Amino acid sequence: MSKKASVTVLGSPEEVQRRWQEEGLRPQYIESHDAAVTFRRAPGDRGTEVHVDLEQTAPGGKAGEMLMKLTAKEPLAKVKDDLRRFKAQFETGVIPRSEGSPEGELAERKLKQRPAQPLKQDELEKAGV
């Protein structure tokens, strides 16, 4: 199973690298797992590719990996969440939120969507809005 994930962000490599370290934008999961991150200038006007190589194996080996996948908590999915959030915040200034996924891109939400209707007050607080 691939342990690599990448995203292309619309900005120069210098700017993308700088903001990668910025408070509020710094990808939590990737940084806490000390994964190898490389920044490459993308061809043409496409911006910067951010590549993450997650060296560590999933806890519990094969069976563990299966379980992790079913609960959508496997590390690679978390890495992808981080990359998507970083890209969105870098490019748009906000974390895009829907009523189905009020926290923004979140692996755990893939299997547990809210109905697409407005949130109640307690749900708003829980989602960190």
Place this chain on the structure above:
Amino acid sequence: MRATVWSGRNSVSVVDVPDPTILNDRDAIVRITSTAICGSDLHLYDGYVPKMKRGDILGHEFMGEVVEKGKGVGNLEVGDRVVVPFPIACGDCWACKHELYSVCENSNPNSGMAEKMFGHATAGIFGYSHLTGGYAGGQAEYARVPFADVGPIKVDEDLSDEQLLFLSDIFPTGWFGADLCDIEGGETIAVFGAGPVGQFAIASAILMGAERVIAIDQYEYRLQMAVNKAGATDVVDFSVDADIVEQLKELTGGRGPDAVIDAVGMEAAHGHGAVHAMDRVKQANRLESDRGHALRDAILACRPGGIVSVIGVYGGLLDKFPSGAFMNKGLQLRAGQAHVQKYLKPLYEHIRNGDIDPSFVVTHRLGLDQASNAYETFKHKQDECVKVVLKP
């Protein structure tokens, strides 16, 4: 507030839900004055689009008044009258910068889900399954509009809701379908489906300078509208003769249309013989999501070297794609959800100038609480239904 929610296959209900609130600085809340049911809502209603959830608020065609806005929305004021485009687009990513708004890279917070289905995520869409973000829709009293600084267009008070509402989707979608055909003047364009999108594809092709536009449908009242209102020059009624390809060849001296627009999508009604029977069985058992007679016939009918433009919605996989005809005839296949934001201003100008009055498609006007009846009437084409407008 009151809102139309999906409550399982072939069922919607109007229920009380919480009022929407601002979730982001770039959000606005719109009090909806008019909203419509789209043909593509029927794909959700019928259960052909995956990742629907009971309680999802439907609707992606709506307009109204801004009642609240986040601090990042500098271009709108509370009280502004706006039409909201159905794709949600950030305006900042590479796709948006290249006016490819319906494939915005940031507006779908369920991109992980979408990547599994399509390889890549596409833009968020209001009320259009969790695959396109899980956004609450606009068949309701209020809606939250994300990236409100990019999408909504401010409109003047002297034009009616019904003249403007279709800027949200079907007019730009029809226009986009025609735009993909590279019309320069003098072409013959065939349009599969004389539903609301097909009507606007026909009208747009005429406005762009096509010389002949052939409307294809099985309902006479829709073909009449295509000729009398949208400007179609010819019709093919496949309830009379099911061999559409031969009829199109006959109408074009054997050449075939220069471009063919598929404004039908995944629930094509025509088709015959063994392939049709296989489609029905596979689709009934959910082995095939998309019933593709319109697309297959479009490819077979199109003249060699021509363009097939797909604006009818497909959701998954299609069997029996005529790859031989497609490749050997050297066709171009173009498609997409319309990049509505790109077309809003020019199409608003066309309405302002009186080049087109989009309200011609409206056949039914109902209160929001009548949504359940409205879906049934629209789905079964009862009472010569073409387009339903709901008033919250």
